[in-house]
Amino acid sequence: MAGKNKLVSPFIKWVGGKRQLIDKISPHLPKQLSAYTYIEPFIGGGAVLFHLQPKKAIINDFNAELINVYLTIRDDVEALIAHLKSHENTSDYFYTIRSLDRLEGFKQKGLIDRASRFIFLNKTCFNGLYRVNRAGEFNTPFGRYKNPNIVNEPTLRAVSRYLNESEVSIFNGDYAQVLDLADRKSFVYLDPPYHPLSESSNFTGYIEGGWNESHQIRLKEACDDLTDRGIKFLLSNSSAPFILDLYQNYSTTLVKANRAINSNGAGRGKVDEVLIRNYEL
CATH class of the missing domain: 3.40.50.150 (Vaccinia Virus protein VP39)
Structure with a gap:
C-alpha cells in the first residue's frame, strides 16, 4: 500500500x-x-x-484499557503526551500508579489519565509484560529500566x-x-x-x-x-x-x-x- x-x-x-x-x-x-x-x-x-x-x-x-489508549491517541494525542511527561521512573511511583486499578472508582477516572497510566506501566514494567490477575488488576512488577522511552512523541x-x-x-x-x-x-x-x-x-x-x-x-x-x-x-x-x-x-x-x-x-x-x-x- x-x-x-x-x-x-x-x-x-x-x-x-x-x-x-x-x-x-x-x-x-x-x-x-x-x-x-x-x-x-x-x-x-x-x-x-x-x-x-x-x-x-x-x-x-477485549481489553478495554488498551482500546482506550487507541481512542485517546486518535482523539487527544497532545493531552496524552503532556500527561505522559508527568510520570516518574521510580519503584515507589510505579507501584502507586499500578495500584490504582485496585481502588474504587478507577473506571470513572479520566480517559487520558487511564491511557497515560497504561503506556507508563507498559514501558516501565518488567519485560513490557501486560498481565492481569483474575480480578483484572495489573500485576507485573517494576522493570528497573534506566531510561525507558515513556514518551515516544x-x-x-x-x-x-x-x-x-x-x-x-x-x-x-x-x-x-x-x-x-x-x-x-x-x-x-x-x-x-x-x-x-x-x-x-x-x-x-x-x-x-x-x-x-x-x-x-x-x-x-x-x-x-x-x-x-x-x-x-x-x-x-x-x-x-x-x-x-x-x-x-x-x-x-x-x-x-x-x-x-x-x-x-x-x-x-x-x-x-x-x-x-x-x-x-
Missing part, C-alpha cells in the same frame, strides 16, 4: 506482538489487499495494522494522524461482533491468545479470565463461518498439536518466531508458530 509512514508503528510492547514476524506474514497476505476492508479482532499492539496502514479498517480488542503523533486520516473503526468487546461486520470485500487477520505449547509455557494473562481449549474451538468455528461466507482470513497461533489438529482442513505454514516471555533467559529463543489461511496464494 502506497504512502506508508514508517513512524506509524506499535506504541507499546505486547506479548505475541508481530513486529518481528511482519516479513514472514506479508507473503501470506492476499494479493490486492488494498481492495479489502482490513479487520483485526485482536488488535493488541497493532504491528500488522501499522505495517499495512490500510485506508479502511475495523479493529477490536513522533510515533504517538504519527499513529494519531493515521487513525484520523484513514477510515478506522475502533471497537471494544468480543471478537464475534466485528466478524459479523465482515463481508466478501473484507480480509480478516486473527491474532488471538495462543494455545500453550506446554503447561509451563501457558500465558493468557492479558485478558481477564484467560483463554482455554473451548475458546480456541469457538474461534475455529468462527473461522469456519468466515469460510462459509466467502471471507478470507489469516490466523496466527502456536504450533501446538491441538491447534494443528483443529485446523487440519486449512492451509498451514510454520514460521519461526522469537519467544519473548520466559522467566528463565535460557528458555527464550526461536519457537514455531503457525499461519493458517482459507485462501490460495
Whole structure:
C-alpha cells in the first residue's frame, strides 16, 4: 500500500506482538489487499495494522484499557503526551500508579489519565509484560529500566494522524461482533491468545479470565463461518498439536518466531508458530 509512514508503528510492547514476524506474514497476505476492508479482532499492539496502514479498517480488542489508549491517541494525542511527561521512573511511583486499578472508582477516572497510566506501566514494567490477575488488576512488577522511552512523541503523533486520516473503526468487546461486520470485500487477520505449547509455557494473562481449549474451538468455528461466507482470513497461533489438529482442513505454514516471555533467559529463543489461511496464494 502506497504512502506508508514508517513512524506509524506499535506504541507499546505486547506479548505475541508481530513486529518481528511482519516479513514472514506479508507473503501470506492476499494479493490486492488494498481492495479489502482490513479487520483485526485482536488488535493488541497493532504491528500488522501499522505495517499495512490500510485506508479502511475495523479493529477490536477485549481489553478495554488498551482500546482506550487507541481512542485517546486518535482523539487527544497532545493531552496524552503532556500527561505522559508527568510520570516518574521510580519503584515507589510505579507501584502507586499500578495500584490504582485496585481502588474504587478507577473506571470513572479520566480517559487520558487511564491511557497515560497504561503506556507508563507498559514501558516501565518488567519485560513490557501486560498481565492481569483474575480480578483484572495489573500485576507485573517494576522493570528497573534506566531510561525507558515513556514518551515516544513522533510515533504517538504519527499513529494519531493515521487513525484520523484513514477510515478506522475502533471497537471494544468480543471478537464475534466485528466478524459479523465482515463481508466478501473484507480480509480478516486473527491474532488471538495462543494455545500453550506446554503447561509451563501457558500465558493468557492479558485478558481477564484467560483463554482455554473451548475458546480456541469457538474461534475455529468462527473461522469456519468466515469460510462459509466467502471471507478470507489469516490466523496466527502456536504450533501446538491441538491447534494443528483443529485446523487440519486449512492451509498451514510454520514460521519461526522469537519467544519473548520466559522467566528463565535460557528458555527464550526461536519457537514455531503457525499461519493458517482459507485462501490460495
